[in-house]
Amino acid sequence: QTNTCSFHMSGALPAGGDHLGGAFGQSPTLDSWYPQRLRVELLHRNGVDADPLGADFDYAAAFATIDLTTLKSDIKRLLTTSVDWWPADYGNYGPQMIRMAWHAAGTYRIADGRGGAGAAMQRFAPIGSWWDNANTDKSRRLLQPIKHQYGNALSWADLMVLTGNCSLELMGLPTYGFGGGRLDAWEPDDGTWWGPEVWNPHAVASPDEMVSRDERWHGQNGDAGYDLQSPLAASHQALIYVNPEGPYSNGDPLGSARDIRITFTRMAMNDEETVALIAGGHAFGKSHGQVPASDIGPSPEKAPIESMGLGWHNPVGTGSAEHTSTNGIEGSWTPNPTQWDNAYLENLFAYDYEQTKSPAGALQWTPTDSEAPKTPDAHVPGQMYPLMMMTSDIALKVDPEYRAICERFLADFDLFTLAFSKAWYKLTHRDMGPKHRYLGPEVTIADDLLWQDPLPDAAGSSLDEADVAALKEAVLATGLSVSDLVYTAFSAVSTYRDSDKRGGANGARLALSPQKDWPVNRRTVPVIDALRNVQAAFTATSGGREVSLADLIVLAGSAAVEQAARAAGSDASVPFTPGRVDTTQELTDIEMFEWLRPIADGFRNFVSERFEEFAPGVAPEAAFLDKANLFTLTAPEWTVLHAGLRVLGSNWDGSDVGVLTDHVGALTTDFLVNLTDTDLIWTKDDETAMTFTGRVQATGEARWRASRNDLVFGSNAQLRSIADAYAGSDGQERFVRAFIRVWSKVMMLDRYDVKGHKRYG
Ligand code: HEM
Structure with a gap:
């Protein structure tokens, strides 16, 4: 239809x-x-202009007006109050709400931190119209009365996760905690790369779509080296994770296990968390497959206007209740789908299963033993069905590692319960960043967890103005160059990504593994050694006051920027907010920090030797735009930051590529002036077109070298217009002010301890 x-x-x-x-x-x-x-x-998406709440809205203050206990009981009452337009399975909306919350969080991907429940992107296309999110539109619409009752004190993103928690609690699972603080987005995201596309997993029979699926992967399922392209985390674009019918819908449980391991690892989950989540989630609810996908109406984004934002119209019967069709598989995993128990694993292991088809034609599994427990119809009293398992459920039984974990959970229900509630907490909070961002009375239930990249509490009293002045002087007296100091401070913050709020200078992880070992950070090692000496000297003479290495790295960079501004004739000062702390190696998950290792960083003119292998077909300047987006920069901020870093000599290898000035270390507009110089002709140095030489047209004299990350500010029309705004005769002072603003912004990107919950500023 x-x-x-x-x-x-x-x-x-x-x-x-x-x-x-x-x-x-x-x-x-x-x-x-x-x-x-x-x-x-794309850098200007989801800005204040799109936000009906405006720049001054303080979500933390609004959220604090909510009594969480009352809110939770309101949600739980709604969960068991069935409405006619979408009757609740088994009289309980809990299972469908758990699926909604899981699908909200499950888009998270560790490689670039994008996805996740944090901004309620399930409300928008493409995510909300993915095949896998079929009927999550009904779940969100069912929640609208709560959303309207609590207004803007409760974001959609918090409401969706909290409803997942309430559902679990209502059905008997003790949850591990809840942190609010998610800020809704106000427009779709059309920048994130979700990879090549197969919209409907039931249709992969078509050879064209098989090719499309395989474009996401290196190799075929079962090949050595079989892996998903980075930064993807789902086996198909329109899925949250894997095809429940197995790879290529082929019903192969071992192949399914391979896909599950890859996709859940990309979601930052280990084997134990993966098993806990799947076995825990499928203790609840049912799958819906009464009507073939081909008979179901279009997704919300394609539905006719009178559908009012709902999609997947089902023309059979009432289109809901016992006629519901969502994914296409039909049935329930357990006899009591609204009760937290161990029946999923018990039944998975107690019986052998054989393949069968749902009424909609999807491949699924049923016990060979006709005496196996039966499951009730979700709406028709007295109607019973055989148990159902998906190929992706059988996967947990046939994969040796998953099987061993299942057996432990089967033998110890309390262990399983704790593992599931902790994995659920991680799943739904993974993209929130530092615990400073968590709001509400249930945060304290949870202790520090390694995936939260913990920071110790600040020790000692804060630095005062005299300390800051003395430290700046001491740093400049070390003889370290402006370039080295700026490079080191920038390197400290460079890991930050706004997608999942990880990385940044706080914690001084630049001085810990793995960051200190990355080639791109090699230049920072001697600088950090020298700064440690400054730190020790300060501690020895400050009468009990201490400066953290994290603060000192940033302060040193800021002192260098002031020096550079002075060298360009400006007396501007750089704001500094102390309070950063130093964390420890034990509190740093090396494997999870490896995901923050840059394959390219235009600001430092770094492109990994393996860039083409990791990002085939991606131009370095596109990776640079991605980085600017993760830094929340506007196009002018991006331009100014880059132009400033170049004249301050901030190349990772100390080379002169892109350093379009004869006065390195002075904060001038030289980079922009020389980049837009019409007397220069730029030619590529070789066929890779990665570096270029600018020659004076009249004489042929080679004047400058530059990378793609540099030239893009002269070749792209939008960036060149911004370059013009600073390269003109009136640009210098404006440039210095703008650079200091963006420098300060970048240094503060991860300071959620002081930034609060305002979206802007
Ligand atoms: C339902 C697949 C993991 C929770 C479903 C459905 C499918 C599915 C196909 C049926 C949807 C429908 O037709 O209504 C998978 C696959 C997984 C996975 C392939 C991973 C390999 C999870 C996880 C959770 C979860 C990690 C939660 C922690 C649920 C719940 C339902 C459900 C509660 C029932 C929804 C309802 O009753 O309406 N899953 N799932 N699933 N899933 Fe999963």
């Missing part, structure tokens, strides 16, 4: 007078004609 409105495609709109034409924003537009263009405008 394709009842998509024909107006969308026709383009017939009175555009003035009696001329007919297309509407604003209607395809074809810029991207249709120039699909390879660098979409710099």
